[in-house]
Amino acid sequence: MPDPQTASPHSLYSRYREMLIEHLFAGELMKFLWLRNHARVELLKPQVDDSGYDLVLEANGVVRHVQLKSSHSQASTGDVKVSLSLAEKPSGCVVWTLFDETTMTLGPFLWFGSDPGRPLPNLIAFKVAKHTKGTSEGVKLPRPNLRVVPKSSFTRVLTVEELVRRLFGSLQT
Numbered sequence: 001m002p003d004p005q006t007a008s009p010h011s012l013y014s015r016y017r018e019m020l021i022e023h024l025f026a027g028e029l030m031k032f033l034w035l036r037n038h039a040r041v042e043l044l045k046p047q048v049d050d051s052g053y054d055l056v057l058e059a060n061g062v063v064r065h066v067q068l069k070s071s072h073s074q075a076s077t078g079d080v081k082v083s084l085s086l087a088e089k090p091s092g093c094v095v096w097t098l099f100d101e102t103t104m105t106l107g108p109f110l111w112f113g114s115d116p117g118r119p120l121p122n123l124i125a126f127k128v129a130k131h132t133k134g135t136s137e138g139v140k141l142p143r144p145n146l147r148v149v150p151k152s153s154f155t156r157v158l159t160v161e162e163l164v165r166r167l168f169g170s171l172q173t
Contacts (some may be wrong), residue, residue: 052083065089072101110154
């Protein structure tokens with residue numbers, strides 16, 4: 001547990017921040033689609049978080065299983081862990097949301113995925129993740145169902161409009 005005297009709210013209340021970013025993300029997508037006369041977007045959340053995705057989004061005839069990651073814009077995070085289970089979902093993708101830690105404004109985004117209807121890029125070549133905590137002997141065991149995907153494998157997406165296009169393709173008006 002972080003020291004409450006010295007820890008920032010971002011580390012002390014990271015689960016709350018994660019939920020805030022998820023809601024802001026969904027709201028930005030829904031707002032963008034609404035303003036372009038695409039009011040029908042479905043957003044589903046899994047009951048149990050064990051299949052590699054945080055949200056299921058459907059719009060423009062496309063279903064996306066989305067794993068969300070987030071970092072504040074000044075963070076030095078260089079990679080994220082991605083579940084192999086996500087690759088089993090049609091149109092699985094990872095959206096890494098960068099945000100301003102003082103205003104909580106979202107963007108830019110980092111994208112790891114394929115065109116709508118296409119599976120997640122192959123994860124097998126990426127390094128196998130390890131547990132963050134070691135055994136009693138200090139050995140960090142492998143997590144064979146997770147891969148470490150470096151930031152350099154993501155595509156920088158500057159706007160919500162571009163992100164929506166990557167998620168759902170060109171919108172029909």
